[in-house]
Structure formats: C-alpha cells, structure tokens
Amino acid sequence: MGAHDWVAAMRLALAEADLARATDDVPIGAVVLDEAGVVIGAGRNVREAEHDPTGHAEVVALRRAAAARGEWRLSGCTLVVTLEPCTMCAGAIVLSRLDRLVFGAYDEKAGAVGSLWDVVRDRRLNHRPEVLSGVLAAESTQRLDDFFRTHRV
Numbered sequence: 001m002g003a004h005d006w007v008a009a010m011r012l013a014l015a016e017a018d019l020a021r022a023t024d025d026v027p028i029g030a031v032v033l034d035e036a037g038v039v040i041g042a043g044r045n046v047r048e049a050e051h052d053p054t055g056h057a058e059v060v061a062l063r064r065a066a067a068a069r070g071e072w073r074l075s076g077c078t079l080v081v082t083l084e085p086c087t088m089c090a091g092a093i094v095l096s097r098l099d100r101l102v103f104g105a106y107d108e109k110a111g112a113v114g115s116l117w118d119v120v121r122d123r124r125l126n127h128r129p130e131v132l133s134g135v136l137a138a139e140s141t142q143r144l145d146d147f148f149r150t151h152r153v
Helices: 003-023 057-069 087-095 137-149
Strands: 029-033 039-044 078-083 100-105 130-133
Touching: 003 029, 003 039, 003 057, 003 078, 003 100, 003 137, 029 057, 039 057, 057 078, 057 087, 078 137, 100 137
Parallel strands: 078 100, 100 130
Antiparallel strands: 029 039, 029 078
C-alpha cells in the first residue's frame, strides 16, 4: 500500500492530536486499525493530563486496541501515528507484534524509526513491522510547530 492508502487513517490520528491541545499535551495522535481497516484503538498524548510519563499517543492507542481484542498480540494490525515514534513507543510497537507502522513527520530529536535509531527494523529483534513514513507529514509538523511556538521553555 502506498501513502495515499493511509491518508484517511492519518486524518483520524491528526484529529486525536488536535484533542491533545485541550489538556496542554503535545499534539500527537495515533490510531490502530485491524486487518479490515476498522479502528480498534485511538490515543493522543496524555502525559500532562494524566501525569504519566508513558502517556504517549502510541502507547494509549496500543493499550486500547489490545483491550478491544482481548489480547496483547496485535498481529494483522497497523498503527498510524502523526510523528515518528520514540524509543519507548518503538519498543512497544515491536512487542505488540503489529504488522505495520505508518507515521507522518520524522522526529529528528528523538525518533527511533530512522532518525536517531531504527528500533523497529533492528534485525536483532524477533519482530520487524513494515514501515511507511511521510503520510501527511506537513500537517503533523504544522501542529507541532504551532504548539511549540507558544510552549518554548
């Protein structure tokens, strides 16, 4: 599948990212789709809202998808997220046995799917999902730029 096949799902992830702004969380969103393309889990950053250092959009979406399925293995599923996952989230992606990761913008400062590290494609690990990047990257980057323009410390 090409990037155009994932645009609708990425728009759902971007809508999740927009909801993060209400709690002053970084606008990153994610959705998990099953084999039929049905959303079985959605999440956004909730670190500020829930005072949880693991409250990344990917982790929230993966937890919800696993709960919906009634098991931790998410074989056959795709995670669509607005920003390249960090090391924690990349590890969770590998451990959840997702078939595919689709993300928008690269994260040059903390990305673990090609920018700084490439955890999900590391041949030393027992599972390596397919990766597709750059889907609606400009939209994701704009949300992040707008957020950080008013939140620089």
